[in-house]
Amino acid sequence: MLYLMTTKRGIVLMKYKCVVVDLDQTLLHEDKSLSRETIEVFAQLPPETEIVVATGRAIPRTQRYADLIHARSMICTNGSIIYHQGQVIHRTEINSQKVIDLIQTVRKIEPVQLTLFYPTKGYTTNEYFINKGESLRLDLDHFETHEIQKIFVVTSNHAAVEAIDFSSYGMKAVPLSENPDIFVVTAEQVNKGTALRA
Structure with missing residues (x-):
């Protein structure tokens, strides 16, 4: 072409x-x-x-x-x-030391569902995706903190998510364009444009 x-x-x-x-x-x-x-x-x-x-x-x-x-x-x-x-x-992974503190903060939001994405697997609290076979069950009290690439925070309580200072965890949260109830949490410096230059 x-x-x-x-x-x-x-x-x-x-x-x-x-x-x-x-x-x-x-x-x-x-x-x-x-x-x-x-x-x-x-x-x-x-x-x-x-x-x-x-x-x-x-x-x-x-x-x-x-x-x-x-x-x-x-x-x-x-x-x-x-x-x-x-x-x-x-x-670029989410800071493994700070992710536990963030999860403890986010899990207090009502209602909330979380999905942690690793390089080859996803773990979630969402029964729909567990039953569909798309993700494994997430135990919020016992999960691997290393190699987390991104987190989905799913809630209709936008104000609660927006009140969290994600930058204090070295992260950012952006609502998903096709569903504003899903907040995509990544390491602060992550974006596709920067990755393309890598």
Whole structure:
């Protein structure tokens, strides 16, 4: 695939060196599928074009789509982990010392459900996702504090979440655009744009 770029010397024919795509609300349909046409467009890119999937999803929920469009690189969990050709090349985790204190604060919110995302698994207090097999059961009194990439805080009590000073924990909380009752908590410096430059 080629495109034209206007320069001082005239029009230059260029190849795409890199294509970066998001999944949810961008590349995927509402039913989370990829169209045959989309897959075919990616297949037409020259082999030297780097295809990168940049998503809020964890690696297990990203890999299938990356394979379909021949992406060799993935920026997952909002930029907290970067994979290139199957290898982790960069990761930013939530501070393992401060996460216990944050969880103790957040679990006091009524109502609240929590999901902790690790590189390959999610643990949740949400029975729906446990029963669906998408996440394992989260025991808030006994959980691994290392390698947490992000946390979902799910509550209709927005004021309670907004009252928490996440920066004092070295973290930030951003409401999910498609569902403002879900707050995405990551390490303060995490974002997809920064990850792309890594």
